[in-house]
Amino acid sequence: MSLFTLAFLLTIVYTSGLYAYSSTSTTTTTTIPAPTITATNNAAPQLPTTVINTLLHYASKSNDTFKMSYADIKPISDALRKCSTPCNFLIFGLTHETLLWKALNNNGRTVYIDENRYYAAYMEEKHPEIDAYDSKYATSAGRCRTCFSPNASWGSMTCRTTCTRSNGT
Template sequence: MKNNNGNTKLILLHPYIQKQGGSNRLWLLAFVSFFTLAFLLTLIYTRESTSTSATSTAAAATIASPGLGGLPTTVINTLLYYASTSNNTFHMSHAELKQISDVLRKCSSPCNFLVFGLTPETLLWKALNHNGRTVFIDENRYYAAYMEEKHPEIDAYDVQYTTKLRELHELVASTKKQIRNECRPVQNLLFSECKLGLNDLPNHVYEVDWDVILVDGPRGEWPDAPGRMSPIFTAGVLARSKKTGVNAKTHVFVHDFYGEVERVCGDEFLCRENLVEASDTLGHYVLERMDANSFQFCRSNTSSKASSSS
């Protein structure tokens, strides 16, 4: 402040004003600290609430979906009912569907399910193995492409069978002669030259440890039809060649079990000692993983003798 003479004078603030400024800073610091603490407490509570909510949701899902496949029991039963009462002549019965469905439900999640044959039950198998891996193999490349185009969720591949049904006994005899070489029970079929082994499937099919395998194809019972010799032999090798894992067992189902091919090849490559349930229409085998140096499909040859004499 200047006086009338133009000289500058020093203005001193009152001590009370200085104290007032310091007090404001203290109040501001307290205010910021309070809101910081409130923010941290809110963040912690929100995280705990989210975690609790997620746990409750998971528990509710588990209660609603007792099957490991993830579908509620009522949904599974409904699917089985409508599938077994369809107008298609070639569909499976309710008893057959339920037998396979029960195994899929008990399967470790996710379940790996390999199916030979595109059938009226194709969409059912995909639905029942909810959240699992389901792969279909069919001899008709056009039908496989059609199914994938119409149902993009379906994973289907075609295979060229080189066998003929009338060559059944000749092929079985040839395979048994090569049991220590190309046709051994534990191997990677991708590199095999065994006549009954399927070696032209996508590479990843041989890398998967399949928990359930269903042989319901190829179609046809005339002499020049492919027959199911190769799928049954391939299923037996894939089951015994599983890598070290949680589940060392593989469930193999063979449909149309009344056929000679299904009975003979089932006895030779899946083995009667592994047959846990059978009817005229469905055979159910449970195979265990085998050592890489094993050169025998069955523990005894009594089943082979029985099948050849029948």
């Protein structure tokens, strides 16, 4: 075993806490008073612009193949900023940007509707702060042209969706 390997292993063991070396340990607790926020409602303050821009940047620069570009995310973010709080935000589909939408709609309610009930349940379990529902649609993307054709009779078409909580309620 080389000297570098031995030094590396000792460093890992020492810094990972496996090697409990503490003859005396002291803990210092500092209490910092939180700033007082006065508002007419009990909502949390809006996110600062720098935080929003950082979230947008990292969401659009991800290596994920199925992500929205910055040009697609920015107008949605701008609309959410202009929305009076609390803002109700409905999103169709759980995607790479799911947590981004929740964070950008800081003071409002963000609801997700997805066709895959297993994925909706998985996302709600993994991120309990999101509100996801599964849905079954009576129409499909293949009927898009007939639904939006100028000759379509809206009286005979029905748009039915059945939404349930991803946990079955």
